[in-house]
Amino acid sequence: MKNKRTPAIRFAGFTEDWEQRKLGEVYTERKERGNDSLQILSVSIHHGVSNKELDSDTLGKKVRRSEDKSLYKHVYFGDLVFNMMRAWQGAIGVVKLEGMVSPAYITAIPSAQLYPLFMDYCLRRDETIIQIDNLSYGVTDFRKRLYWNSFINVLCRIPSVPEQERITAFFTRLDNIISLHQQELITLKQTKQGFLQKIFSQEIQFKDDGGNDFPEWELKDLKTFFKYGKAGGTPKSTESKYYNGNIPFLSITDITSQGRYITSTKKTITEAGLDNSSAWLVPADSLIFSMYASVGQVTINKIPLATSQAMFSMIIKETECIEYIYQYLSFFKDSREILKYIETGTQGNLNAETVKNLLVPRPVLKEQQKIANFLARLDDIITLHQRELDVLKETKKAFLQKMFV
The missing domain is CATH 1.10.287.1120 (Bipartite methylase S protein)
Incomplete structure (x- = not known):
């Protein structure tokens, strides 16, 4: 560890050096068994130990409680818990209320040198997780484990x-x-x-500027709204002079991180490993709809870029409002309507013809x-x-x- 003994920012009145300790000096392993009256807590990479038993709605999947609770571990407020298989990714934290945890977790009792909740912040810092990663063993990341004999060698500095x-x-x-x-x-x-x-x-319903009702809506195929649309494919020969490794490439990550407008990308065509057979050059102010990964994600690109065959790109007619179509397709993605169109026997994809023929209300x-x-x-x-x-x-x-x- 660094030789630094005091933090850069400190509360007034505290001047003593922070003391370096191995976790084995401030924790002892707890091996007490749980019972059916206790709620089952979990530990996650992003949130540490849960403050209640997680239900199906929270997890997004059916929760299975083992019939045999004899191996579950009883934990108390202030105990430290970590998932042996995921500690190197941050699955470690401090218990906020009494409960029991999976037998696959390791539990530890804090010593009198600790204010237990302090360690929830201390041990979930990047610097500590890096140490835990280095002390975890396994042939591959998937098989990495943090065992108690390694955990006790993790170093940290603690104040009074x-x-x-x-x-x-x-x-x-x-x-x-x-x-x-x-x-x-x-x-x-x-x-x-x-x-x-x-x-x-x-x-x-919206009114016109005179306070009158607008005409009734029509249901139209999506292709009614665009003058040109296609999935990624071979660029037109007239575009070839613009085709080089510096062209920004749109990934699904860009769409999910930037949302409504794409103003930059993290990769170029070359970095994405694409060649002329798998990308289409898309002009700025086009509407782009994901057909594969994260089906239904939609965005408007504010810069010229290239898309893969997983994206359907549309140049919207001047007589239609691109922002309206964006909003409807966003709603379509989040509603269960999209499930009617996803191809069976695939990983949940749409094809280009299906996208063209999606029914869209047209005011x-x-x-x-x-x-x-x-x-x-x-x-x-x-x-x-x-x-x-x-x-x-x-x-x-x-x-x-x-x-x-």
Whole structure:
């Protein structure tokens, strides 16, 4: 470890050096068995130990409780728990309430030198996880394990218990603020989904500038809205002079991270390993719809780029509103309607012909624009809250760097 003995940022009144300890000096292994009256807790890479028994809704899959609880491990507030198979990825944390955990987990009792919740922040820092990774054994990552005899050799520096308490209180408040922002963001996204449902079912209807009803909507094939559309394929010969390794390449990761507008990409065609047989050059301000991975993801590219055959790209007619079509396809992706079109016997893909013939409600252009503008304002508010949340998370990372040794 570094020889540094004090953090860069410190609360007033604390001046003593932080002491280096092996985890085996401040933890002893707990091997107490659980019982049926206790709730089963889990430990995850992103959140540490759960503060309640996770149900099917939370996990997104059916939860199976083993019939035999005799091997489950009883844990108490302050105990440390880690998943032997995933500790190297961050599956480690401190228990917030009494319960029991899987027999595949290792549990440990904190010594009097620790304010237990302090270690939830100390041990989940990148620097500590790197140590855990280096001390985990396995032929491949899939087989890596952190055994107790290796865990006890992990090094950390700890301050006095009163300083541990002050640091923990600071990060607890920061986590509470982050949680509040996360909940506000979830509520905003749910609000938008509610509006989408009501708008496209016409429970909510827009009026023209004179306060009159717009004409009735028509159902049209998606191909009605674009003047040119296709999946990635061989570029036209007239485009070949623009085709070189510097062309930005659009991946599904770009769409999921940037959302409504694509303003940059992480790869070029060369880096993506593509050649002339598997990409199409797409002009800026096209609508791009994913047919394979993350089926139904949709975006508008603000820069010229290339797409693979997994993407269907559309150049929208001037008589239609691209933002309206974006909003409808986003709604289509999140509704169960998309399941009707996914090909059976595949990994959940759509083909180009199916995409062309998707039925889309078609208001007149003026109403398309009103709908798009309303939903875009909601998107802007959501984006603002997402940025604020991201800033808070980055702030926490910075404090974790500066307030620990």
